[in-house]
Amino acid sequence: MEIGGYAGNILHVDLSTHKVEKESVTPELAKAFIGGLGFSVKLAYEHVKPRIGALSPENPIIIGAGPLVGTIAPGTSRVYAAAKFPINNAIAWAGAGGMTFGTMLKNAGYDNLVIKGRASKPVYLKIFDDDVEICDAGELWGKGIEESCRRVWAKSGWPVGVITIGQAGENLVKFAMSYVDNASTLGRGGFGAVMGSKNLKAIIVKGTKGVRVSHPKRFMKLVDSLFQRIRRWEHLDEWHEFGFWLGLPVVPREMYYELNKARLSCISCPISDKDVVEIKKGKYKGLTKVTTTAINAVTPSLLGLSVEDSVRCTGTLDDYGMDMFEFFSVISFVNELHDQGIVTDQYMESTIPFDLESLEKWAQKVANREGFGGILAEGLPGIINTFGEESKRFAPPMAKGLSVYSGPTGPLLWNRFGTMEFSQLVNPRGAHVAAGGSPTYYAVRPLDKFPTHLDRMGVPESAVERILPEPGHWQWGLRFGLVSPEDKVGLNVGRMTKYSENWLSVLGSLGVCARAQINRFYYASLLAELYSAATGIQIGKEELMKAGDRVWNLLKVANVREGFGRKDDGFSPRWLEEKSQFIDYTGKVKISEDIADRFLDDYYQERGWDVERGIPTREKLLELDLPEAAEEIARATF
């Protein structure tokens, strides 16, 4: 049965046996899990067998694009992936701007891919409409991301969509990512290594079948109005001029002009953020690089590199296909361990200086697992594993084995404790900020903006009162004497994070971009209308948000059976230590361990979970129509 919006098929490929099978998307699956992220989580729950090795042939690579991907609804190109990630053995999701990949996947006739097994030699998977072929990748293996993409496009043309890995993925670096069309990144917890473990260098897709919607007139009426609002947005010109550069106000705007060469967009995006940057002076004059945003390319300059060296450095890391934040974290960690005498000269003669030459040398060692680089390639948990418990207290702030992005000691140097900070602790995949974002969220946004903001996200009124308690009346805190009356924590980020996660879950399942400057134009009832018009499956705002809740709960259950629970959601002590000066969102209260724990309690309670164990309850899962998961959780023994 053909359902609008969906391509209608899930493609299963076994790289060991070369078996290729199609599974139909049923209306039941569509309604319950929406697509994209939701389908990927559902497929991960089914296909990631408990306790398998993340780099074993059994671990599936799951990639999907939601029902709005391939349409003209603004900013609907997202690609989502799921697998067991090697950095922390979590069943993780990953999302990326789909560039052309998502649209081409849908046009080829597939909503999702499930790739299992291990090829006997390097291969790439070619999916051109019904032509699905496992091809020899001998010429691509050993090449960087950019060269790999260039070769694919030289042979097959643009807009063929490409997901590829670099040398880091090939060599199973545990923070290797996959790259979409040489621009977007997918899975900093080692999704690239999962591809590498399968000898899968790349997936290339091209489609000519098109994406049909069930009610084109209804659908276009909604889209037309969205375009009108976007074109009239007072900041549109500014975003077109500077792109995501505006996302980090500490960097001067003039610098963007010095670097910018061109802008690239995902299909259907009205506020593009992918930059082509060019070094205009010095040793690397003329070097150009495609980056997920120019801001990323200059981030190391905030840590002391020159802008030119910074662009060159991130270019090198991107080309190897590994996560920049994790790379800098492991460097800083082993440097500290060397200072402490825990990493001895037998491993490295001196600390690694923060200069381009040293960083490039170590990037190569890590990507190719040369010498001590092989231990760095294991990520923060692997280093702790090698040097024992005494090394642990020197580790950078982490959540489930990944270094936290933001916060007083994070690379973004932010000291307010908002949902983007808190969500990193409870996210099943480990530290990652996207699930804590929301339509108009940005740090220090005044609290009077939140009621409207929460309304967009479909948060029920009763929950708004819990998220935004009256100043000075943090009821339970006062009642139990845990917070003094002077304390004014005006935004309960623990409770709000549930709704931020569900919002991301819905956006990701539909295929809408996670960036605030895109999803700020959407709101829950509009998303439900778009879904209904596209698919012909009538769904209301509450039902859609419930589907988002269902997806996140099932993701959690998949992780509970791997042994994850409240013990893994804890705060890294270094995130709370005195010098970090973490303060609550309104800037009034220093975040202590007590307050942090209360936020965790509130998060689990808002989710309807077992607060003590930090896992979904049987009742909650039954309420979400997940009977199988409910029985599984009832059997959980910790």
Place this chain on the structure above:
Amino acid sequence: MEIMPETRSRDREIEEGESGLPPGTPTERTSRLSGKIVKIETDPSRCVGCLSCQLICSLTYEKVFNPSKSRILIERGDDGFKINFTDKCTLCGLCVEFCVYDALEAKR
């Protein structure tokens, strides 16, 4: 349908006319131009490859979102994007109205 509630301060969307754009949605504006366009001028340097033009064109004339069936075709090369039109283009102007990057301009 729920009306977008927030219109305050930073989130304020500018009023009709203030944006320098003619009033109405892209489709409404296109219908007012029907039959009056003599040429669509292109500025490939402003194109970012979002393909919204190809999507609206294919939906309108082929009833499916399918970039390969569009009458306007974006190509990406080493030097950026190229914008071409097929012989079937009727100069309806929909692609112009759905290009938020102003890479297309309708000449009357």
